[in-house]
Amino acid sequence: MTKAIYREEYGAFLAVLKRRRLEAGLTQEACSSALGRPQSFMSDVERGVRRLDIIQIRDLCRVMGCDLTELIADFEAELRAG
Template identity: 60%
Template sequence: MTKTIYRPEHTALLSLLRKHRKAAGLTQVDCSKALNRPQSFMSDVENGTRRLDIVQLRDLCKVLGISLPELVQELENAITTSH
């Protein structure tokens, strides 16, 4: 099985996170600070060099103003429409 960071589903997730961050009017620095993480945290997440566990993803969703279930549904929609 291919590592998840190389799968199109992971790329779709990163794209959604970036989209929601920008829609919220937040910079990567803003998000990192809100999560009490170093500045590089969001950069690493969006570049795909850092993976998030489910709790971290939920925390990030709160910062972005979207619920985790909403994000998951968007991800599912993006994955199914791209195949």
């Protein structure tokens, strides 16, 4: 099985994260700061260099003003859209 970071689905997930951040009106710096991390944190996440666990994804959702189920629904919609 191919590692998740090399699958198309992972790229779709990263696109959803970035879109949610932008829709929330947050820069990478503002988002990272709200999480208590350096700006490079969000840059690394969005480029696929750093992976997040489920707790970090949940924290990120709170910063972006959505909940985990909304993010997953967006991700599933992105996958269906192809």
